[in-house]
Amino acid sequence: MNLFSDIRALVIDALATLQRQDALPEGLDFANVTVEPPRDPLHGDMATNAAMVLAKPAGMKPRDIAEALAAVLAADDRITSAEVAGPGFLNLRLAPSIWGTVAAAALELGTEFGKSAMGQGQRVNVEYVSANPTGPLHVGHTRGAVFGDALASLLAFAGYEVTREYYINDGGAQVDVLARSAYLRYLEAHGHDVEFIDGTYPGDYLIEVGEALKSIFGDQFVDQPEDVWLEPVRAHAIEAMMEMIRADLGLLGVEMDHFFSEKSLYGTGKIEAAIDSLRDKGLIYRGVLEPPKGKTPEDWEPREQTLFKSTEHGDDVDRPIMKSDGSWTYFAPDIAYHYDKVQRGFDQLIDVFGADHGGYVKRMKAAVSALSDGKTPLDIKLTQLVKLYKNGEPFKMSKRAGTFVTLRDVVEQVGPDVTRFVMLTRKNDAPLDFDFDKVVESGKENPVWYVQYAHARVNSVLRKAVELGIATDGSTFQIEDEAEFALARRIAEWPRLVEIAARTHEPHRVAFFLYDLASDLHALYNRGNEIEKIRFLQEGDKDTSTRKIALIRASQVVISSGLGILGVTPADEMR
Template identity: 40%
Template sequence: MNIFEENINKITALILKNQKFLKLKNLNEFKGIVVESPPEQFNYDLSCNAGLVLGKMNKIDPKELADKIKHLILKNLKDFQDIEVAGPGFLNLKLSKQSLISNIDKILKNKKTYGKKNSNKNYNIEFVSANPTGPMHVGHCRGAIYGDVLANLLKFNGNKVTKEYYINDYGNQINNFAKSVFLRIREIKYNEKFILEADLYPGEYIIEIGKKIIDSNKKEKFNDFAQSLELLKKESLKHSMNLIKLDLKELGIEHDNFFSERKLIENKLVDKAINYLKKNNYVQEGYLQPPKGEADKTWKKIKRLIFKSTLFGDDTDRALQKNDGSWTYFANDVGYHMDKVNRNYEYLINVLGADHTGYTKRITAAVNALSENKVKLNCKVCQLVKLYKNGKPFKMSKRAGDFISAQDLLNEVNKDSIRFMMLNRSNDVELDFDFDKVLEKSKDNPVFYVQYSFARISSLFKTLNKDLDDQIRLDPKTFTLNDNEIKILRKVFEWPKIIETASTKYEPHKIPYYLYELATLFHSYWSRGNDDQSFKFIKDGKIKKIETLAIIVLIATVIQRGMSILGVSLPNKM
């Protein structure tokens, strides 16, 4: 249920029915007419711009038209007790008691699904996809949480969602990774000094992986790299993926599907995809221009296969073959996305780090080419995370291999705080993450603040010896709400709209913001009893007003739904 949608439907139906009386001719579309929350100072439940929009289309004075609509509504719809025409022609509407009660009842009867925007599409979200050459670092966490919460959100609405991880387990980087492990094994087993070369991985974890491989391959001598290569690749990959999966698990993230680049090649999916593009004349043999900007010494003018991605909005066509004729990373990714298209997803989402901004156009172009524009790929880029400690930038050391890992973060900060804070910004802007702030138990820390409101509610119900799921019956004869309660109720009514925009625009950050605002209203409501005893909720162990209970259950319900989408826990006691 969505109070704005319901009422826009009622109002537009009424206008349609009375269009002659209103002298309206242009009624073919009601586009642009909305019902939303009016600014707080007006003290109304809903506002509607029908007078403005229709007045403009039909060349009627908006105020005059709004006034007619006002009387029409008051006469025909019982949902409203008071309507004013305000400003340039807005209708501000106040819900009747009956309507308030029935709206509250509807939510109380459908707590688990309150806010759900029904949808049953098939989504694939690819996220994290960190290189399988070591554990996750802090930078990966933001995209990881963004993708996971997006998945939760879309699932909450009823969609089918596959959470996918693309493992880049093919090509040079894996050989270099295996070589690094090999050299570390030589170091451990034969005391040979590990000399760091370019392209090798220096991290401490390589030593750990080496030790594990030695333990599980006691007979292996590791004398010849070429001979051990296949074994080393397989084993090293297994261990590094385990590290990554462990990190993900601690962040509360579990993927449904891990898609291997190596298998993609082995199954000839790239060739199939390229053949498809060839058939449709989207590729050609040719030469590309040298890259602009910094000169590239390795650039060679060689005839090669090129994807005509400019046909689909890219800035330049893209190479599918390297100098030696083998497929580029991009070509492999084309094969991968062909497979996604063939798996019949309706929507594809790729969550990428800021360093992949330049990549989005070509892969989006590829999906358009592969699906004849039927499947929509949406690349969402998460901007950088800047770490702070005590308000000062926490610099990542430039020493090779020394990076701040997801584990480092998890050692200091709990999962709940990381998840909430990483989403407390739009993915489009850089995010400051302060190690100390997220640990604070105060209003400065939004995670805490929201959790605390729920703890207070739990405590209240404990005092009352009641359960959040107990039935609440509101009596129309005595029903009354004070200022705080009305404000809260209006906020609660906005919840479905938050879900809708968060899920259609892929903007989960709206949820933490909203929850913070709701928590603020709750704390304010609660604290009023400190100033004035008459605003205390309880007297002699019993609730004074049944409406209070209803309002508080509504708050708790929305906070529960919101936090469960965010994947953040809600302690009963703090």
């Protein structure tokens, strides 16, 4: 049940009535007519922009349309008043019984309440994390993992068919560095003194890999040239790193549907096929690029390259796809990977990248646009940096990782639920401060605690009700105080919020909504301390108590559903 959609349908029907009465011209487009909460709740329950967006095409004054529309709407039993505001906005107040109907739907549907058919089963590929398989996931990957996973859950809740995907970057030079690093640990396992130089990875996490290599291969690679051991050591090290990465993601409750290996693109004709697809469209050519900004003729040498004409699909400059030695640039396998996604028949693609990939957005969008003839949209979401603090100081690096704070460090400090919720308390492209002390504090300033406490508070009321012999399974409501109406209105916003968040690919909206919902519930509870008649448990009146409890049970349903999207387990009690 989406009350805002229902009232919008009512507004559209009313506009059609005005057309039949010749009060509005035929042929108007109602697509931009919206019904949403007013900026000021004192103005009403909902507001519509219908008169404002239709005035120009109708050749009429907005206020004239609004007044005519108000007269038609006021005749509906669901509308208690329709008031014109300003130049032509229309504020609506709904019959009080409507709110009980919505809350009843929440109780009847449970965590299905708010689910949408908006996605219509469209297939969406969400690629996230995709860290180089060279070590444990760090805190930046943590934010990308939480964001991508919550977005995937949100889209599934909104009716899309979602595939969660991890792109294994195992085809570049960094995995050779991994192999050399693992080989040093292998030599160390044989009692050799080693030195980590030339960018090799010094983290302790490779000690076990070195010992495993010794167990598997014995001493056959000791004192052998690189061409003898590089390939088998690399293969074993990559698999060991991927096992570690899967385990790290498991700590957050993140499970991928599909892992795609970059290495599988090489030597299989897949890169060539993708480039040929672009060549067939006249988008591959030999040419010379202009010098990069900031370069002078003295330190830049023009050279002919094989280029992708990405400017024809919205990019700033054309992009090289082949080096002068005939090998592919790093962009070529990425083109091939996304070509594979397009070939798999996804209706939408979403990539979640770190902030350092900002310069990569336009070229990748251009590639997907070209590969799919503009039919498959690609949305790239950038996740900004996370700054960690503990005891008022920046949190230090992990010895195990060697150079950075790991995902495991964070989760072991505060747990997966706190980690996930906090990572979604800011929009993905905004920097995030993660203070290990503050995220476990009790109080309104800590959104994780505040939302969890709301869920647990309802459970506490239900336990007391059972002790008093009060039924807790009622679906009839008693809503009479403004604080109760505020909570009911917030519950009614949930289906609308789901669709907005899914459409904009912004799961943080769910976290924000849950905080507001919790605030409304806590406000009602506190108001009951002052006004006896609105307390959840009415002494000596079991029937009224059951009707009061129904409303907070409905709010708990929404909190549980929202936390489920975020991947957070609702708290039954707070200790």
